[in-house]
Amino acid sequence: MTFNPAKWPRKLRSQEWFGGTGKDAIYHRGWMKNQGYPDDLFDGRPVIGICNTWSDLTPCNGHLRELADKVKNGVWEAGGFPVEFPVFSPSESALRPTAMMFRNLCAMDVEEALRGKPIDGVVLMAGCDKTTPALLMGAASVDLPAIVVSGGPMLNGHFRGERVGSGTHIRKFNEAVKAGEMTQDEFVEAEASMSRSAGGCNTMGTASTMASMAEALGMALSGNAAIPAVDSRRRMMSQLTGRRIVQMVKDNLKPSDIMTKDAFENAIRTNGAIGGSTNAVVHLQALAGRCEVPLSLEDWDRCGKDVPTIVNLLPSGKWLMEEFFYAGGLPVVIKRLGEMGMLHKDALTVSGGSIWDEVKDVQNWNDDVIVPTEKALRKSGGIAVLRGNLAPNGAILKPSAASPDLMVHRGRAVVFEDIDDYKAQVDLEDLDIDETCVMVLKNCGPKGYPGMAEVGDMALPSKLLKAGVRDMVRISDARMSGTAYGTVVLHVAPEAAAGGPLAIVQNGDMVELDVPSRRLHLDISDDELAARLAQWTPPVSRPAGGYAQLYHDKVNRADEGADFDFLVGRRGNDVARESH
Template structure:
């Protein structure tokens, strides 16, 4: 075992070492301070993050593994963000959580860290913070919930909420029927059971090499998750002994593999902004263009909601992530490292598909090309994205007149107005919802459709927004438009009636008016009035320093890392 970082606190006979040891004794054996690695368990368990409530049990299994391997486990509660609970949006605090996690790991006498996350923003925040400190670190994803059913029909978290609520507005489902399904939606512990952001980021953490292989995608109630958690506890002690750090695992090859896997899985659009932010913390030069270049030709192999039919319990039963990666092994870099010290290629062979309806073979994909497409043009000079797998094929090339909403409040006030001048060919535009504008880039890009069109049978329209959408959502939605309207982007100059042209195959998003005319227009006054103008606190710091979605929406001063050294000693 090399010299331990924690020895800077505990080794020696001076007053400071005495103080540090004495306050930490509280029932631990004397040997806890005798050259045994101190392992933080960064735990996002919280009653207000319902998808992560079970992580205390996971932490106990991790702790047992750490003790068995000769380490000392230390529970470290960290900022937890419940996607369904916090307002205005959990994304507003992803960077705050990452900063807090980074500072707590660095400030404390720990030699390594196990990262417990589940709900959407928790795994990205944990990875961002740990990457910036660069102590040995490994992720345990909390896993998806089991499938709930209502009147014999499986329910997909989020996806079926959007679908059923639209049917209520269309008049094809009663409000009573909608509410009756509520108690059936969440069957067990765990995060959303669709291929939403939580599932996607748990799986991509493994593709990035940051989990014990075979852990991601295990359902939260599955006892094998606890066994893997125990194994992860043993692994982190080994990682400390060998000084295996995130900077050695999170390489350019790892991110390239993650982009390929994102496409094959039909994963969440939110993964793009998270991968860019994590890459920024370790100095890996991944860009939006790489997302398109590496992912656009990858076949969609996973038939899961929102892009397909099944749910995460089915995915695990059908072979899970290893089966998918085995199908696209030729598109992956097998030399990409993992936390075990072995390359990811060592874990690809021999994993077969158990249910070809859920996970398709390479020869019979759900879609031949399904990666997230990056669009550019006069409406998105710095880029925008769309998920073709979740869109209507007939709308992927479309021209329509803009119907513009200047804020979320404006949308809610006017969308269902019977006199709204809108038809099925219109393009709904919502702006002022980017990182600075709202703030926090909320999940509002999948605008509900006007009620009068729903009652006519319309179920999809082209929608454009500088915000995000839930990974459980679907539709022909162009999102993450950059620069955002609040940063002076051209989305802020579009007017109702302007012709909008979407051509996903050509990777274009344009407003068909002369460039000089668009540039000469002032920003819409109603939109500018609705922009966030916080006076204090985190929201003020965020709005003043957040970067654009095209680079990951991190805070400018947090990009990169500063290592594990504490600037000044106490006492």
């Protein structure tokens, strides 16, 4: 396509590097030309960054190199100049101590790369759980035109006639082994059926949830979230996205234009309707902070409390992402929210039109996957935000994955001081615990277990699993995987390591959970609570140097998104000139 810079409404940012005949421009162009780029690519056409989290060590994103090539095709077709670059890729399945510890590092990488390089707009190539929020966070702080391409979910797993969902069935099979209902050899045999194609989790885990959040926020083309990774339509979506970003640069359509308060409220309601991951809370809180949009846990409760869960997918339901796509995917869910009066229909999307215009004509092709509202899995889904003397700054619970009979419960606390204490005690035959107890895990929040690992869905003691117990109330300052399930209270804030009330819970204390009343209460007097807190001392161990110490010292609370305090806000894309 012949490019005519005279038809563009303004001088592009990349021309600060490539425009003119001065020494600096010649320096920048000259080095780029060692890759074989011809002169006319530097004539003022938009330079489109392709920000790629591909990595052999991030299996969910292992196919993003192929998708990036399709994005490039689209950029070329629309008259742009595509340039691909890597950023840190936090792998959910392989990175220790937890990928969440490195979400902020990835976001920093994205932000500085976008600001410091000759880029006019960017396509964000994401897939694994933390890559989607990290890329959006970095792009929001720079505020250049940006659009998301998700890697998509892997195909369904199958084992001995049973549909196998990523993560969810690992937990199910592990519990079956501990209960004596499945052999270890059978568990190993099932491994081959769990991840049989490229892509992210095929359940409504955090990867698929965050892809859905990107679409609901308006930051991805309609239909992006659910297309299987290996479906040809995923490649087509990538190419169309490459075309679209060029027009977004021409229109100067930026994240700040799209990710408004209305957009976040749409995403919160969408999360309730899909039975999305609890991790969406901490990620959207952090993203809102970057967008300078005021968003609180109260907004999650207000917007999500009355949203019915209508997507019948594991871990809340029975189907997987493949069936969700065939049923019509996220556009059907967003349309249903609009029909129920639960959607800000005028919210702008990367398409340049409203979110309602994108979905108003779609159809549901399977009402057992996307169920009628009157048959909702939960009449009131969303995220329940709990408060009380045990969680002054809030805690959360996912009702669609919890046991209805445990939503109001009072039980004796069985306390684990940290994850190592839990692992040492949980399967001891003499552990004083029964199904009425409340399992309490401390020191696993953002500071206490740097990164706030996904250990909140504590596996139940073997002796109780063997007795047929499958759920108990569990409380912690940790997170849990979006593929997990159970009556699990998470993200208790302030966390134990920061001196929150969770730190002073003792074995034998009575704990009350009342989800309908949004209450989480430690049944001791105010005087006793104050006395215990006065005697509390911080944990002795803390990171000694490196990124772990930066994380420990600068991370904010879970209810604030666990971002670094110095990264909150929008810093823009201006960069100082240099001279060579």
